[in-house]
């Protein structure tokens with residue numbers, strides 16, 4: 204039999220129909236829905252008088268345009284308010300499961316899906332959001348789609364697509380304490396560029412992946428889109444099953460055993476092929492920080508801004524007010540942010556709190572810590588993290604996308620410089636005129652204390668714990 | 671969808687690479703729930719520069735955009751495609767496009783034409799030095815300008831949809847019985863959602 208990798212296996216298991224010269228009709232198992240990219244898709248259903256094909260394969264929540272202050276029910280922006288209300292109305296009319304504020308499961312789509320156990324190995328998962336690759340951490344093919352395609356999935360449970368190429372990214376070695384999955388994926392993007400994986404689905408493999416928690420794997424897969432990949436995934440293993448067991452939509456009893464047997468069969472065959480393979484050794488990797496206006500413009504924290512003469516880099520340097528050969532370390536900051544679908548999970552809250560414990564952030568820094576979901580918030584509260592974070596002078600807020608994209612109340616002011624655990628440092632991404640430096644939550648927390656960009660490594664002991 | 675067979679008119683040279691979707695349409699304009707009204711905000715961050723190419727009146731309603739590699743990278747927001755279409759642009763020529771943007775373009779009859787870097791560079795030169803009129807023939811997959819003819823590839827299926835004004839959703843719905851059968855089998859073999 205032909206040797207197959209996990210991408211081939213999951214893809215092939217979802218082909219409803221493949222005609223010569225046509226894209227495949229690909230069955231979609233799970234579609235996440237949020238307020239920004241769904242209204243026009245529901246309109247399509249109404250215009251064509253079509254029902255939702257399978258309401259139980261959908262899951263909706265609000266995240267992008269909502270406020271994260273305490274009284275978040277009150278949305279001051281009239282358009283955002285109408286958009287949120289529209290989702291409430293649409294999910295009601297079409298009978299789509301909806302986790303609204305205070306349902307105890309509201310949050311960023313990519314945090315909520317896994318935590319409810321809807322995200323499972325071997326699935327095809329879509330959402331009108333480019334960071335859908337997050338769900339690939341469970342061994343699913345998960346990718347972002349536009350609103351028209353959301354409409355197609357609503358109506359038919361399928362979409363049309365040509366099979367992407369496959370790429371293996373192997374992370375070898377072991378991280379030094381204080382270096383994380385975020386740093387690994389930023390290194391990958393810096394190496395291959397923002398278009399480096401265009402047209403490919405990535406399978407992440409290697410020793411560094413095996414030892415990663417599910418949270419870390421989600422961080423890694425999340426940023427696959429930043430090197431242009433259609434999706435990124437990791438084969439399921441014990442960590443995956445341990446995470447899923449007991450979650451709301453995870454199978455139970457006999458069905459659980461059947462599921463594990465199927466999921467195990469999805470692993471890539473030994474000697475399978477990929478269209479491309481890249482190997483990155485993480486043993487000597489340092490924490491990464493972006494310096495420019497796209498995620499590829501990033502360096503290790505002890506490096507200086509490279510000499511690059513293309514227009515793109517020159518424009519970027521003008522925008523971020525930095526220059527060639529300048530060290531990125533010690534760059535003075537105004538804002539800090541931990542949150543988003545990249546780093547808004549419980550582990551991220553834990554590492555942030557551990558670094559902030561019994562310390563104060565620098566006086567001139569405003570630091571928002573925003574949980575990815577109501578579940579993350581509840582757990583952070585149980586573990587006493589919220590108090591620790593607030594006592595440091597940082598502000599723990601309500602769940603949502605917050606400062607990740609500059610479309611709700613949380614924005615970095617024009618000209619201000621923010622170190623951020625998010626995934627994009629595009630011009631104006633965190634608000635018009637804002638300057639973003641991407642980094643891991645550990646780097647963000649350490650830098651917030653210092654008031655400038657610093658490495659978090661000093662906070663970690665040899666065992667990788669924060670002393 | 672409207673059938674499109676030919677696109678003809680002035681080409682806009684936007685000589686930049688990696689134009690991302692936050693540049694095409696910033697997130698602050700995404701709170702609208704309608705499919706229109708985005709054109710006025712297209713490229714708004716670049717428009718504050720008086721030298722930006724789209725600030726030149728000769729390019730208002732120009733139907734073809736020539737631009738650099740990896741156009742449309744970033745977010746999945748289809749609003750980016752809607753905004754560009756509202757500017758009157760029906761075709762984009764570039765060395766490469768980001769995947770989600772390319773998929774979204776297809777759903778809206780925005781024709782993306784991939785050409786090698788050196789060809790795109792030449793088109794930039796020509797369009798920057800004088801008004802460049804291109805004739806794009808979808809059926810024959812050619813671009814004509816002056817005496818030159820360039821060829822381009824389009825997926826067979828997309829071309830079929832484009833010249834016949836067909837819609838992907840119609841195609842999917844015409845296969846709905848197959849889809850239902852498929853999904854039925856899946857539930858007993860390979861899907862394990864606990865639906866309660």
Ligand code: SF4
Nearest residue numbers: 334543544604607608
């Ligand atoms: S947190 Fe940021 S990247 Fe993630 S879904 Fe929200 S806006 Fe998109």
